[in-house]
Amino acid sequence: MDEICGEFIEHLSNKSNTLISISTGDKQIRHFAAELNKQLRLLRKQRQQYLSGDRELNEAVTNISHDLRTPLTAICGYMELLEGEEKSDSVERYLNIISNRVETLKQLTEELFRYSVIITSENDTVKEKVILGEALEESIAGFYAVLKEHGIEPNIQLPQNKVVRYLNPSALSRVLSNLLNNAIKYSDGDLDITLTKAGEIVFTNTASRLNEVQVGKLFDRFYTVEAARESTGLGLAITRTLIEQMNGTISAEYNNKKLSICILLSDSNNETY
Numbered sequence: 001m002d003e004i005c006g007e008f009i010e011h012l013s014n015k016s017n018t019l020i021s022i023s024t025g026d027k028q029i030r031h032f033a034a035e036l037n038k039q040l041r042l043l044r045k046q047r048q049q050y051l052s053g054d055r056e057l058n059e060a061v062t063n064i065s066h067d068l069r070t071p072l073t074a075i076c077g078y079m080e081l082l083e084g085e086e087k088s089d090s091v092e093r094y095l096n097i098i099s100n101r102v103e104t105l106k107q108l109t110e111e112l113f114r115y116s117v118i119i120t121s122e123n124d125t126v127k128e129k130v131i132l133g134e135a136l137e138e139s140i141a142g143f144y145a146v147l148k149e150h151g152i153e154p155n156i157q158l159p160q161n162k163v164v165r166y167l168n169p170s171a172l173s174r175v176l177s178n179l180l181n182n183a184i185k186y187s188d189g190d191l192d193i194t195l196t197k198a199g200e201i202v203f204t205n206t207a208s209r210l211n212e213v214q215v216g217k218l219f220d221r222f223y224t225v226e227a228a229r230e231s232t233g234l235g236l237a238i239t240r241t242l243i244e245q246m247n248g249t250i251s252a253e254y255n256n257k258k259l260s261i262c263i264l265l266s267d268s269n270n271e272t273y
Helices: 002-013 027-083 089-120 132-149 169-186 212-216 235-245
Strands: 128-131 155-157 163-167 192-195 200-206 249-255 258-264
Touching: 002 027, 027 089, 089 235, 128 132, 128 169, 132 155, 132 163, 132 169, 132 192, 163 169, 169 200, 169 235, 169 258, 212 249, 235 249
Parallel strands: 155 192
Antiparallel strands: 128 163, 192 200, 200 258, 249 258
16 A cells, blocks of 8 residues: 555646556556556546647747737727827817727737747746845835835835745746736725745735636636726736746635735745844
8 A cells, every 4th residue: 555655646746647557466556556457547537638728829829929919010000190190179088088998909919929929938037036025125125116106115124144946036026017017907995015034925916896706717818807897817826837837826805894915925945044
């Protein structure tokens, strides 16, 4: 039984095509191992089908986002030409509506392309030494004008010691930007950002327009809520993918109308000093 347990765990954790083999001649134990091998074969077949289907979907998304760019560019060009033409108030209003819809479509197209690139990229990016507190401060500074425009004054808490992780700095920047954008979409006007010495970053804000069901779906692809109609539904899906590629975890909780999104960046080479 110890042999079976050890081999089963090993076969689940790697991509080997080998099956469980045991040294005992006991018929019941050998029957048990044979049944486990049947399930291993089925699991591998299903895994291959999933990977193949996911790969085809990613390729389709990439192709669609590319194909959409050409007509969108043409539409934008004609819209610019129309801006210089004499037009009535009604036409002006209609053109503004069309322009807003085109901008939304452009945003969705770009997000689709970025998402397809991120999920198909290999996790072999060269990691660099990143001080989490400094990266967090830099991202908040970049969003300060937008936060102020929405009446949000972030309350930031950082540990005394520097928390260092070895990861992709551009991926971390994208994650923090997406989380700040998320706070702007759903916040009632407050935002608490905390970094712990364990590498945990928590974004907390009052979000009375959300509920627990909606929060449970925030990381789903293309999911949007009524409170964020302009959203593509890909921002937090991209965030989760990037966090997982950095061997981190991300979760969301909703208690007493407070939304908390927590990311934990752990690394075997981490440092605090």
